[in-house]
Amino acid sequence: MIELLWSIFDITLVLLLLALAWNTCSTRDVMRAVTLFIAMGLLLAIIWARLKAPDLALAEAVIGAGISGALLLSAIRDYPSTAMVSQRSTLIEGIINILTLALTILMSWAVWHGLNMSDGVRLSEQVISQLPVSGVSNPVTAVLLNFRAYDTLLELAVVLTAVLTVLTLNEKRAGYKVSSPLLQGMTRWLVPLLVVTSGYLLWVGAHAPGGAFQAGAMLAAAMILLQLAYPSRRQEFNNYLLKILLVIGIFTFVLVGLWMMSLNDDFLGFTPAWAGSLILIIETAATVSIATALTLAYLGGRPKGWEAGNHTDSKIAENGGAE
């Protein structure tokens, strides 16, 4: 009986996901597409939780639905409310559909083949057998920060590159004008809660679902909330500090990697006895960098005085006053 209910629930989830995905892609209304995409992210998070992948569920909920949603909403802000997705010609649309279908079939085949045909050693078994030397007891963190640390380093580089591109293209956008004292009241007690939760996710990543990406995204959510609740507050960023925070994740990662290379002749080949502490250090730095990067991406460009740095900026202000 209960199994039947679960399978009905699962089938409903999958059908809902497909319907939402279809509607997200086919609607011409930009605002509608973004809203549907956020809803799809939340649904995807539930599905990951059902598949017993709480790490992915957390990441999808915080990054996929939360931060991506905020970024998309901030990106379409200047569009008129009636904005439409530009119409493509039938030929191009047909080609895109065929290619997408081909990719879907290929990936379905790959998953089916991987599950049924190959009789090689499963990667998860290898991970479990090596877990004791990884320094952490959460297998996902072990893979991300130890066995495949190189991939995670490059992921951080991708995030940094994306944000640097955003900073090159634009000045920071003006904040929203409409705000409400109720939002400010909620922000006041929600932001400390978010900061604590972010710290918890970072710490707990060693032995339970959590980690730098989730923690960083949650910290960024707190920053975005502050930005929304207090748009008129004068936002003087310390640009030196901001630049350091932005790169400290990659810097620490590379530094630890080089240090381990000098000891073990292997870039990012952690000494097992220190692995736990090293992973925590890298994750802490990465959390800060991810939070800074996502917040800057949400702001949509350079804060005031980014290129000049703070000191030159204040000099310009003095000169301006003298004239």
Next chain:
Amino acid sequence: MIDTLAILAIFSGLFFFFSGSIGLLRLPDLFSRLHALAKADNVGLALVALGVIMLEPDPLNDIKIAVIWLLVMAASAISSHLVARHALREIRDD
């Protein structure tokens, strides 16, 4: 006994979610839709949370569920307020 009560609470919670969804789809304007949605959400989630708390023996998890309910309630109240306020301003501007 406690199981029956829990199931009763969860199903009455689902009823509130259901009526909230009907309200969202059928009511004529934004304000009445918001009203239906926020009320149904809060009561519905409260009842579902109550039912789950009855079924969950670990007190730590019970506290977590209660905190989730409080957070969702605050978020839904504030976001309804913000949406309504924005809509009201647009009406006034026109």
